[in-house]
Amino acid sequence: MSSAVQPAVSATGSVSIRTVRPDDLEAVIRLDEAITGAAKPAYWAKLFAEFEAASDPTLSFLVAEMSGRVVGFIAGEVRAVEFGSDACGWVFGLDVEPGLRVKSVGTKLFDTLCDRFRAAGVSKVRTMLARDNDLVLAFFRSLGMMAGPFIQLEKDLD
């Protein structure tokens, strides 16, 4: 996948990608709740705290900003060892304001995160998502992602 980032343009201006700041947290929480229907303030606060405390570049938390407003975010981390995997970048959170979809905001966030992963020394990016999440699954597919060599398994705990 090319690391070239095309400018994401909307009716109201271009989108820039930058590292998350403390005053973005509220917007991230609100955007995630609006899209997923579940408020997870503790989760995002914990993730942000971990990001701030991280002394190496393996954890990335980026936001897309347009006209001073957070309109999307992506979070990911370089992980190694787990699941018998070589070190790779994991995308574990991506949201874009619904009204700005199909305007390359998500692509720009993803490409920037991939650049961070490359800089951290890995050459593979992975993610996992619900099987019925057609929208996001098609988005990741359109970026060239394909099924990998791992299978997720689960069971109900009696």
Added chain:
Amino acid sequence: MRLQKATMCGLYAALELAAHADQQISAAEIADKYDISLNHLAKVLRTLVRAKLVESVRGAGGGYRFCGNPKRITLLDVIELFENVSADEPDASQVEAEEKRALDSVLQEIDHITVTTLRSVSITTLLNIMEKQRRGGASAPAERPARRGAVGGE
């Protein structure tokens, strides 16, 4: 997974026409490229036209043209015009043996993954995969299995 011949013809025709969306391509050209019987392809193209994925252009230089949205139309959309690949939900009244019920649940798992995959790949995404393969990039999903299980297990 093995798709029926008509389904494969439908996919080839849709991909060929979408790859050259600014052109009209004759059925004979498509049939020749994919070594398909022209009669068989004509029936397939009629199905694609009825589904409004393709339109027929009459007159000199006429042929067929892709008219759908290739970013939105998925492989599953095309396949389902010709055959049903959706996972069958088990009918409790017809399940006779627990062995069959257990086996059905495993086969359903495979069906669900198949449908999810086909539903997530748009015509544009597949054309991009073809372009990447043409350029000599990675061509297939990783085949290499994990070397070991989670948490150090073998």
